[in-house]
Amino acid sequence: xxxxxxxxxxxxxxxxxxxxxxxxxxxxxxxxxxxxxxxxxxxxxxxxxxxxxxxxxxxxxxxxxxxxxxxxxxxxxxxxxxxxxxxxxxxxxxxxxxxxxxxxxxxxxxxxxxxxxxxxxxxxxxxxxxxxxxxxxxxxxxxxxxxxxxxxxxxxxxxxxxxxxxxxxxxxxxxxxxxxxxxxxxxxxxxxxxxxxxxxxxxxxxxxxxxxxxxxxxxxxxxxxxxxxxxxxxxxxxxxxxxxxxxxxxxxxxxxxxxxxxxxxxxxxxxxxxxxxxxxxxxxxxxxxxxxxxxxxxxxxxxxxxxxxxxxxxxxxxxxxxxxxxxxxxxxxxxxxxxxxxxxxxxxxxxxxxxxx
Amino acid sequence: xxxxxxxxxxxxxxxxxxxxxxxxxxxxxxxxxxxxxxxxxxxxxxxxxxxxxxxxxxxxxxxxxxxxxxxxxxxxxxxxxxxxxxxxxxxxxxxxxxxxxxxxxxxxxxxxxxxxxxxxxxxxxxxxxxxxxxxxxxxxxxxxxxxxxxxxxxxxxxxxxxxxxxxxxxxxxxxxxxxxxxxxxxxxxxxxxxxxxxxxxxxxxxxxxxxxxxxxxxxxxxxxxxxxxxxxxxxxxxxxxxxxxxxxxxxxxxxxxxxxxxxxxxxxxxxxxxxxxxx
Numbered sequence: 001x002x003x004x005x006x007x008x009x010x011x012x013x014x015x016x017x018x019x020x021x022x023x024x025x026x027x028x029x030x031x032x033x034x035x036x037x038x039x040x041x042x043x044x045x046x047x048x049x050x051x052x053x054x055x056x057x058x059x060x061x062x063x064x065x066x067x068x069x070x071x072x073x074x075x076x077x078x079x080x081x082x083x084x085x086x087x088x089x090x091x092x093x094x095x096x097x098x099x100x101x102x103x104x105x106x107x108x109x110x111x112x113x114x115x116x117x118x119x120x121x122x123x124x125x126x127x128x129x130x131x132x133x134x135x136x137x138x139x140x141x142x143x144x145x146x147x148x149x150x151x152x153x154x155x156x157x158x159x160x161x162x163x164x165x166x167x168x169x170x171x172x173x174x175x176x177x178x179x180x181x182x183x184x185x186x187x188x189x190x191x192x193x194x195x196x197x198x199x200x201x202x203x204x205x206x207x208x209x210x211x212x213x214x215x216x217x218x219x220x221x222x223x224x225x226x227x228x229x230x231x232x233x234x235x236x237x238x239x240x241x242x243x244x245x246x247x248x249x250x251x252x253x254x255x256x257x258x259x260x261x262x263x264x265x266x267x268x269x270x271x272x273x274x275x276x277x278x279x280x281x282x283x284x285x286x287x288x289x290x291x292x293x294x295x296x297x298x299x300x301x302x303x304x305x306x307x308x309x310x311x312x313x314x315x316x317x318x319x320x321x322x323x324x325x326x327x328x329x330x331x332x333x334x335x336x337x338x339x340x341x342x343x344x345x346x347x348x349x350x351x352x353x354x355x356x357x
Numbered sequence: 358x359x360x361x362x363x364x365x366x367x368x369x370x371x372x373x374x375x376x377x378x379x380x381x382x383x384x385x386x387x388x389x390x391x392x393x394x395x396x397x398x399x400x401x402x403x404x405x406x407x408x409x410x411x412x413x414x415x416x417x418x419x420x421x422x423x424x425x426x427x428x429x430x431x432x433x434x435x436x437x438x439x440x441x442x443x444x445x446x447x448x449x450x451x452x453x454x455x456x457x458x459x460x461x462x463x464x465x466x467x468x469x470x471x472x473x474x475x476x477x478x479x480x481x482x483x484x485x486x487x488x489x490x491x492x493x494x495x496x497x498x499x500x501x502x503x504x505x506x507x508x509x510x511x512x513x514x515x516x517x518x519x520x521x522x523x524x525x526x527x528x529x530x531x532x533x534x535x536x537x538x539x540x541x542x543x544x545x546x547x548x549x550x551x552x553x554x555x556x557x558x559x560x561x562x563x564x565x566x567x568x569x570x571x572x573x574x575x576x577x578x579x580x581x582x583x584x585x586x587x588x589x590x591x592x593x594x595x596x597x598x599x600x601x602x603x604x605x606x607x608x609x610x611x612x613x614x615x616x617x618x619x620x621x622x623x624x625x626x627x628x629x630x631x632x633x634x635x636x
Contacts, residue, residue: 113530
């Protein structure tokens, strides 16, 4: 997936084919929701904006959709100065977190809304609109429900109506705000797969906001990790996992434990952890993922086992180090036999990612 | 059944009876008296009283005033509610307080303000007189006073309703390519129509029944600047009790129609209106 890593747009042709977000800032009173967010992805990407709540991801999505204005910065998409276009000119399909279906309209009217409000010269005939609506309803597997009202549908059905309504305008950009947030696990899985298929068929550049990293890593070609109004790193899920570029990404992705300490002469020490580090001396933080621990033969970090979850091919241990740090240790089934709750264990990190503090 | 349960049941019955007695005494009895007095001298006298030229003129004026004031306040009310519910801006609190002002000021004071501003000796009176515009003691003044007094009804009804509904549906319409006007007429208006109708009913009832403010600016010119409530007072002062009650019964009838329409709306669209009543 390394080919999907964002590349700087060098030629005009590249620039035409790229969504470039450049230094977007947006303040609400004293707080900066976006603080110089920059990103560049190829057209046709399936992009996830991933981050904790308050990281600015929804604000960025709303700015792209024309529902909010940036204080400064620029967006170029399809060769146009995107932010200078009105929401109507952008033709960006937006799927809201709570769907925002028109409650007084039937499902069919909801889906057809974007077509029926076109200026009369480009508006399809009534018969054409109802044909398109039928087509879209069958695309989202809601045939025959066109006469219902939103209040008569389940959450998953409403979600699909919202998608069909956004797709009706033949969007140049599809924006989804926490698209699966309000759905139960089973429906969420199904809809995820369906959305992935849809993207493959239509090829529309799609951006969705989520705080669920499993969802982001599972669904997107490119995941942009956001923190405090900035994009920390945008990369393929694999690259993000294997090569986190900032300490925030290292901690956020994969549930890593954080050790604060210092690097001296190529070695990190802190919180009872010692690990090699290729960086200049100074204060640093080391991150170790649950899967990157092994039982230490000699030395290692001394931890107390608080809980043992032995199910499936791995054993999950909730542990606390002598320094009081809580961490999760995942061991292969064979390596963790006979580990008891309350026992003291010595573990060593196979891989520790060290970043300056 | 224990003693305490019996005591509670007795208490409940006593409470209900007190309530019924109070409502009968204060509301039902006077209302019944209006109709009883109106028909005391028989149907023919009633018909004569309400079809006599001054009465007809007052009915016509009342309808004209309501026909101007209510649409104006629908426009003002929707605009104000839209601004307050859907946008953040400086001075919002002041605007909300201003909308409530007509409720907190005595109607007589409202009328006097207009006399002070537009009367012959008022701030703008001489200029207006020079232009040949007469506000006080004319239909214009009556309409102005009525608009002022009935201003809060539509806005107050819509603000909580629109706040509850939020702005997401409008935002969805905008991203789907709808213009601002289109969004208002296709999305916003249908969502508030029952609350709006409710507000219009209340506004209309008050516009037709307003006495205090209108009394101050009208000048009580029979057949010209008398609305129905003013006409009732004049007849009453002339000791034409049956005539006064005959015209009053028309106003009371309007109140009953409003009440029934209101109940009908509440019964049919209770959920949507509950959002408004919560506040």
